[in-house]
Amino acid sequence: MDRPTLALALRLWLALIWWLLLAAFLVFVVITLWFSGIRKRRPGQIDMVLLTTAAGTAEAQLSAGSLRSVGIHARLVAVTDSSRFTSPYACEIWVRAGDEAVARDILGLDR
16 A cells, blocks of 8 residues: 555544544533433423422321421322332422422421
8 A cells, every 4th residue: 555545544544533532422412411401491490309208198198288388389299119110108299499498397307
């Protein structure tokens, strides 16, 4: 192989490697941003935090009633059992991020 042909082949390989590295970097950045939850906030979107879990719906409703009596809206989310995820808890109790400190005090939860 003569020298100009070898130089051209080397340039092509370097360009290919550069493009593969660039594509891998872009894919990595997109996947990282997607899974880290960085996305556009919608108007009116409320930040919610997981306050605690309850062993049953009766316990969750009792806690939600205590919070409701002082004006804190609690959202109860049923935890479903599946083959991949099993939990001894039946419900999660979610509240607005701004109400978390008061809700923890009312329910006697540690911070």
